[in-house]
Amino acid sequence: MTASTKLRKRVLSGMRSTGKLHLGNYVGALDNWVRMQDEYQCFFEVADWHALTTDYADTSRVKENSLEVALDWFAAGLDPEKSVIFIQSHVPAHAELHLLFSMITPLGWLERVPTYKEQRENIKDKDLGTYGFLGYPVLQSADILIYKAEVVPVGEDQVAHIELTREIARRFNSFYGQRGDVFPEPQSLLTLAPKLPGTDGRKMSKSYGNTILLTDPEAVVRQKLKTMVTDPARVRRSDPGNPDVCPVGDLHKIFSDRATMDKVNVGCRSAGIGCIECKSWAADALVQLLHPMQERRKKFEENPRLAWDILEAGTARARQAAAETMDDVREAMGMSLAYESPAAKGAK
Secondary structure: OOHHHHHOOEEEEEEEOOOOOEHHHHHHHHHHHHHHOOOOEEEEEEEHHHHHHHHOOOOOOHHHHHHHHHHHHHHHOOOOOOEEEEEHHHOOHHHHHHHHHHHHOOHHHHHOOHHHHHHHHHOOOOOOOOHHHHHHHHHHHHHHHOOOOOEEEEOHHHHHHHHHHHHHHHHHHHHHOOOOOOOOOOEEEEOOOOOOEOOOOOEOOHHHOOOOEOOOOHHHHHHHHHOOOOOOOOOOOOOOOOHHHOHHHHHHHHHOOHHHHHHHHHHHHOOOOOHHHHHHHHHHHHHHHHHHHHHHHHHHHHOHHHHHHHHHHHHHHHHHHHHHHHHHHHHHHOOOOOOOOHHHHHHO
């Protein structure tokens, strides 16, 4: 680790290993991560244990999905020379710290996490009445604090999780920080991601089946755009439309250049263009974004071992950082792995 790296604040973030990523993942997090690499000391984890909180019944694709996530990360521009990129379950110390945190985390703290109730209400096809699902924010806190991360980039829906992490750090320090705080209280770095609709107009999500994948070839992107919903008030070609209430208009605002946006605004509102033409322009912008990523991804698809080697190297670096933290944790708790005589202990 260089001196300049030590001066930068440390960041931890990750994604569950659910397979190939879509544009919502890119706009909501990945694009921001790529930019953060030059400003922060970044740790990015493929969170395969977190994937088990809802998909524990079938683990047959977890490893494959983890690799797919990593390939999309590398394709988008995450650089192993700038960031530590690793798989969560390959750093067992996460589980040890999770166990220790679970001993001090009040049950009420977990039951009040907003996403816990929301997911219990919205995900009806899986049994979420498990200890792992209730306790996953504690594992998330361990993920963050084991690297002593000072900053965590999140969307608004995750701010409560970071506040819980701060509370756990504060509680641990109050119990065991007699010689100084063991953990920092990380700050949320709010990621103001623009609204990205899926092809049906709802939020882009794999669970809705409305995604455009980062790996979709041009023909697939164009076909998906052809079926995308538009301004419901524009029934006929001659009806004027409103790009501000149209999902395709939302795509233009994120991905199209100013000249194209001007054509969309004038043409749609005056009925000078049809939805098919407007969708074609949106597809042009998406293809222009995705093509370079897909070209970078090819070398990893042709040689997956190359990606796995990068993950193994990142895991080694993550393990080293995690081990240093766990030494501090055990020392603070009086549970060091090294033998210490009562006389030596009393002399401290």
